[in-house]
Amino acid sequence: MRIGELAKRAGTTTRALRYYEQLGLLPARRAGNGYRAYGEEDVRLLRQIRTLQDFGFGLEETRPFVECLQAGHPHGDSCPASLEVYRKKLSELDECIARLQEVRSQVSEQFARAERERDALAAGAAAEPPQCEWAASAAPDRNTGER
Template identity: 50%
Template sequence: MRVGELMAATGATVRALRYYEAAGLVVPGREPNGYRVYEPVAVRQVERIRALTGLGLSVEQTRPFVECLAGGGDEADECPAALAGYRRAIVDLDERIARLTEQRDGLRASLVKATARMATHRGIGRESLRRTDPATLRGEPMPGSVLAATDGRRPRLDRLGDGRTIVFVYPMTGRPDGDMPDGWDTIPGARGCTAEACDFRDRLGELREAGVARVFGLSAQSRAYQREVVHRLRLPYAMLADPRLTVADALGLPTFEAGGMTLYQRLTLVVAGGLIEHVFHPIGEPARHVTQVLEWLAGRTGNVSARPGSRG
């Protein structure tokens, strides 16, 4: 059979067949015109190579199986050399698993140490991050923290500008290609970050009509991570990255631990004139939280100005 027929029968590419030929595994004959021609056994040889490499063997490790078929064997693995090939591949795989397990455990240990070191450098322990009841923050000034925003700005939180600002604080958003921390769905208040972000997106016009000058999302995730979320969800507002939990330190905002990370509990701050005007916490239904905010805003009238010396 010709190259095209072998490709159609096995699904292999020309490049793969040339590689098998160069390795001396599936070697065709030549017709007088120079065209390659394969024996019928080549179909079974190529199929076996593809099956074994799919199990993690290298092309070279398939040699005893291919040679078994070339020698007239009914099955590729009925020869002693093929059985020995299975055993060697299993030993190699066990060694790789052991190395990867050791690397994973080392990374986990490093993460735990780094998390503890960061808490020590901040001068506070995990329990102190939970010490403040968010309801007691009403009337308190926003900290002078400067955070990186996904739109390239670095706003200072006590100088956000005239009018009311909504800062919804959330734990973390996931990605379609990534997993959330183990047990995420069982953590009270953890789920719903994407739904909440989309609700603020879809009802931003209503918030502006109710007197909100700007909206920010805030989490402990990096700006690069947040920028992907802003792009994927087409969010018309910026996210603020606080991976060092500087706002939690300054205000004593509640946090929790998941997957070796310290994350914010979900809450929303209404900021006006550099002061915290209202706090929503806890938030039971993230996907409908904007309705809660709008209902609260409906009971407030008049313009809100920034305190003297503030700037946007």
Template identity: 45%
Template sequence: MRIGDLAARTGATRRALRYYEEHGLLPDKRTPNGYREYDEWAVQRVQNIRRLLSIGFTAEEILHFVPCLDTVTPLDSVCPASIEAFTRKLSAVQSTLDELTETRDRLAALLEESVGPLRAVG
């Protein structure tokens, strides 16, 4: 299938597909006239790439998932490296949440010292 067909089937833009290609996530074949062509498995791969991007993985981090990107889910038992990557990412997200919570609490305390009790933020 051509890039427009792949874009339509996955909801990705042509630009995004070229970006995935440039980062080594989505190999393509070229026809003699230079058009990109993708096999059927590219649909699953693009869906997994988009899913991983949506939860905070970068293109560089997704490179570690390449062997797993053609499975129904990149968190597959045949891809133990993906489980390690998810665990690392979850730990990093939790650390960020902890830091943000601490910052919020310090800001609220400082503001309360200056203007009195605050209404709930949220």
């Protein structure tokens, strides 16, 4: 199988595959004409990479999984190093989610405050003109303007 077919079968691009090879993540045999030659096993490796990437794993984080498969294990996560990456990622996710939730609540609070202040001004602007009429008749000398 050549690079274009592998790319298509794994839903990625030839450029990505060349990049993975450059990282030593997905090495390729070479055909006589210099073309990269891949086997069925490489489809599994590549799909493992893509799956983890969809989860937000960086390419280096997928390496233990790929090496685990290359070593002949049934799954990419059959090896301790992969489990360790899982653990690390889970704690990263927890931390990240907590941080985002904290940020969300703060932004939400700011937003609510800003809207309250806007509404207070709008209410003031809407309430004062009538009040001005009242003020104009009751206290005609208070016309020098506020603020």
